[in-house]
Amino acid sequence: NAGVMQNPRHLVRRRGQEARLRCSPMKGHSHVYWYRQLPEEGLKFMVYLQKENIIDESGMPKERFSAEFPKEGPSILRIQQVVRGDSAAYFCASSPPEDYEQYFGPGTRLTVT
Amino acid sequence: AQSVTQPDIHITVSEGASLELRCNYSYGATPYLFWYVQSPGQGLQLLLKYFSGDTLVQGIKGFEAEFKRSQSSFNLRKPSVHWSDAAEYFCAVGAIAGNQFYFGTGTSLTVIP
Numbered sequence: 369n370a371g372v373m374q375n376p377r378h379l380v381r382r383r384g385q386e387a388r389l390r391c392s393p394m395k396g397h398s399h400v401y402w403y404r405q406l407p408e409e410g411l412k413f414m415v416y417l418q419k420e421n422i423i424d425e426s427g428m429p430k431e432r433f434s435a436e437f438p439k440e441g442p443s444i445l446r447i448q449q450v451v452r453g454d455s456a457a458y459f460c461a462s463s464p465p466e467d468y469e470q471y472f473g474p475g476t477r478l479t480v481t
Numbered sequence: 482a483q484s485v486t487q488p489d490i491h492i493t494v495s496e497g498a499s500l501e502l503r504c505n506y507s508y509g510a511t512p513y514l515f516w517y518v519q520s521p522g523q524g525l526q527l528l529l530k531y532f533s534g535d536t537l538v539q540g541i542k543g544f545e546a547e548f549k550r551s552q553s554s555f556n557l558r559k560p561s562v563h564w565s566d567a568a569e570y571f572c573a574v575g576a577i578a579g580n581q582f583y584f585g586t587g588t589s590l591t592v593i594p
Contacts, residue, residue, distance in 0.1 A: 413581035
């Protein structure tokens with residue numbers, strides 16, 4: 369059983385461009401979480417999704433950020449019009465229903481130039 | 482409000498010495514507690530977790546942690562540190578399935594020969 373997969377692992381964008389981060393959960397996992405890790409900080413929750421539903425987006429910035437987890441395919445975290453402050457590592461985690469443990473992917477490191 | 486505090490930003494120990502990393506939490510419900518390790522540029526690897534039962538839990542790589550409800554603590558310990566243990570360590574707290582994890586800001590461990 370492959371682990372949580374994220375791609376790309378590294379992404380460089382110029383200010384004003386769009387960034388799309390993908391997360392494929394582990395097989396059988398229907399819950400996906402996105403976290404952001406700024407330099408020298410811990411992980412901060414952004415959003416929790418189930419298939420075709422956003423359950424909790426209390427950690428998402430109000431503008432420019434969106435997330436989806438379609439019926440088919442990976443979960444996507446989308447950042448529009450990126451700014452330098454968006455530079456961070458973005459981690460995805462997944463869990464099956466009724467499981468307290470979250471399994472983390474390797475992360476996508478976004479650099480905005 | 483839910484929070485996790487890791488009081489030690491950086492710790493240096495000699496190889497072979499014992500280690501204790503501190504973690505205190507504030508959580509309104511019964512907490513589920515986790516320790517993760519992150520090597521530079523890598524994702525998070527679960528070291529151990531506590532859900533219920535015996536308050537002393539054993540993890541991978543020779544780590545253990547003790548849950549002390551009265552002190553709201555979940556300190557991580559290892560009797561003899563190896564050079565390969567140098568990494569960033571994160572404590573996290575969660576609750577029922579589907580809730581976000583709250584992470585501490587991490588403790589950076591340096592191991593000197």
